[in-house]
Amino acid sequence: MRSIDIDVLVIGAGPSGCVSASILHQSGLKVLVVEKEKFPRFVIGESLLPRSMETLERAGFVDALKQKGFQEKFGAKFVRNDEVCDFNFSDQFTKGWNWTWQVPRADFDLAISQELQKKGVEILFEHTVTGIEFKGSDSTTTITDKDGNTILVNAKFIVDSSGYGRVIPRLFNLDKPSNLPMRKTVFAHISDSNRLQYAEPNRIIVVVVKQDIWVWLIPFSNGNTSLGFVGDPEFFKGFEGANTEEQLWNMIQSVPYLKERFAGQQFAFTPRTIEGWSVTTEKFYGEGFVLTGNVTEFLDPIFSSGVTLAVVSGEKAANIVIKKLKGEAYDWEQDFMVPTQRGVNVFRSYVMGWYDGTLQDIFFAANTKLEFKNQICSVLAGYVWDETNPFVKKHDKLLKTLSDVIKVQAS
Numbered sequence: 001m002r003s004i005d006i007d008v009l010v011i012g013a014g015p016s017g018c019v020s021a022s023i024l025h026q027s028g029l030k031v032l033v034v035e036k037e038k039f040p041r042f043v044i045g046e047s048l049l050p051r052s053m054e055t056l057e058r059a060g061f062v063d064a065l066k067q068k069g070f071q072e073k074f075g076a077k078f079v080r081n082d083e084v085c086d087f088n089f090s091d092q093f094t095k096g097w098n099w100t101w102q103v104p105r106a107d108f109d110l111a112i113s114q115e116l117q118k119k120g121v122e123i124l125f126e127h128t129v130t131g132i133e134f135k136g137s138d139s140t141t142t143i144t145d146k147d148g149n150t151i152l153v154n155a156k157f158i159v160d161s162s163g164y165g166r167v168i169p170r171l172f173n174l175d176k177p178s179n180l181p182m183r184k185t186v187f188a189h190i191s192d193s194n195r196l197q198y199a200e201p202n203r204i205i206v207v208v209v210k211q212d213i214w215v216w217l218i219p220f221s222n223g224n225t226s227l228g229f230v231g232d233p234e235f236f237k238g239f240e241g242a243n244t245e246e247q248l249w250n251m252i253q254s255v256p257y258l259k260e261r262f263a264g265q266q267f268a269f270t271p272r273t274i275e276g277w278s279v280t281t282e283k284f285y286g287e288g289f290v291l292t293g294n295v296t297e298f299l300d301p302i303f304s305s306g307v308t309l310a311v312v313s314g315e316k317a318a319n320i321v322i323k324k325l326k327g328e329a330y331d332w333e334q335d336f337m338v339p340t341q342r343g344v345n346v347f348r349s350y351v352m353g354w355y356d357g358t359l360q361d362i363f364f365a366a367n368t369k370l371e372f373k374n375q376i377c378s379v380l381a382g383y384v385w386d387e388t389n390p391f392v393k394k395h396d397k398l399l400k401t402l403s404d405v406i407k408v409q410a411s
């Protein structure tokens with residue numbers, strides 16, 4: 001049986017794994033990435049946040065991505081009937097990137113994985129991790145290729161960036177339910193030849209259907225737009241259809257804005273369904289491994305936080321692995337677990353505030369102060385670690401307080 005000896009094994013070549021592998025490789029460590037699929041492959045998560053750009057730049061990916069002509073994204077627009085709340089990242093409170101991209105992830109993930117290979121990192125595509133044995137922090141991982149051949153990988157450390165695959169939590173029973181309720185989505189890519197008559201393509205548009213039901217519209221530079229209904233699974237039972245295509249089409253017909261904009265348009269693939277995506281683990285690290293990206297926790301698509309949290313956690317984890325393998329002092333709890341959870345928890349407050357209506361009260365109020373809007377804009381740009389922003393520092397209290405003040409002023 002073939003065996004490979006390396007410093008760090010990275011599981012998964014999504015954004016989190018590619019960023020981690022690139023940072024590790026820059027430090028001189030010998031890295032191997034193992035990826036179950038053949039790229040390009042479909043994955044959801046298409047609207048990025050400006051904060052991700054800092055990390056993508058440090059990982060050495062931004063120049064290559066600029067060549068790909070992805071749709072630039074400058075903001076986020078929320079629409080409820082005739083009410084519109086538009087955030088421009090250039091107005092945000094935090095100093096940082098004020099733009100990013102909207103990307104078909106098959107193309108984006110292919111681009112960063114190719115760039116990683118160009119930098120000299122080996123990626124074994126169509127190889128699946130099927131077992132791991134730890135001896136202290138050293139490990140032997142069993143990987144199987146598409147023909148059933150087995151390879152053993154001996155590593156000093158493992159970064160598990162396997163996204164929805166959740167390799168280490170599943171192998172070692174570490175999963176823990178999230179505190180968010182079960183939600184569902186039906187989505188597709190759809191042609192959008194009328195887009196310029198309706199909205200700017202350079203932002204995500206969130207259309208509110210009901211307080212807890214919303215639609216994402218993410219225009220791409222290839223002329224298609226990603227469209228997905230999200231919310232309580234009960235809502236979807238109200239839409240009959242022989243298949244997901246009919247069901248999604250019926251849902252589009254039920255929202256006047258969508259009915260008009262997408263009249264006569266075609267789905268680029270059969271609409272897909274995902275249900276129940278929120279899951280987490282007790283700890284994001286252990287002896288010999290760290291979890292990054294979606295494996296740590298994925299909350300909800302409403303504020304497009306997934307890829308940003310994935311790349312930021314990938315970078316943070318890589319920096320600590322480098323310290324550990326170079327014999328320097330490191331502290332997983334303080335330098336990884338605490339900041340990773342801090343960012344997730346800021347987004348969690350905003351996700352909860354969205355579904356309980358608090359944030360919608362703020363977004364669609366005529367009297368929300370510009371200063372507050374710009375501070376909230378920074379959270380929507382992914383700057384959830386900027387503690388000088390009161391809407392980050394007091395994320396759990398300030399949204400409710402502001403919505404109460406707005407209601408009193410309006411009454």
Ligand SMILES: Cc1cc2nc3c(=O)[nH]c(=O)nc-3n(C[C@H](O)[C@H](O)[C@H](O)COP(=O)(O)OP(=O)(O)OC[C@H]3O[C@@H](n4cnc5c(N)ncnc54)[C@H](O)[C@@H]3O)c2cc1C
Pocket residue numbers: 011012013014015016017034035036037043044045046047048049127128129130161162163164165166167185274277292293294295298300301304305306307308310
């Ligand atoms: C409905 C919905 C909408 C979303 N919209 C957005 C959005 O607009 N913006 C955003 O930022 N995020 C969004 N997300 C979240 C986004 O999908 C994820 O957060 C993001 O893809 C996480 O990246 P990652 O690198 O951690 O994992 P992934 O991108 O999932 O990559 C993990 C890789 O690991 C590989 N893998 C899995 N198991 C194994 C194994 N056993 N062996 C080897 N390889 C393995 C997989 O094939 C995959 O390529 C959305 C999520 C959902 C559910």
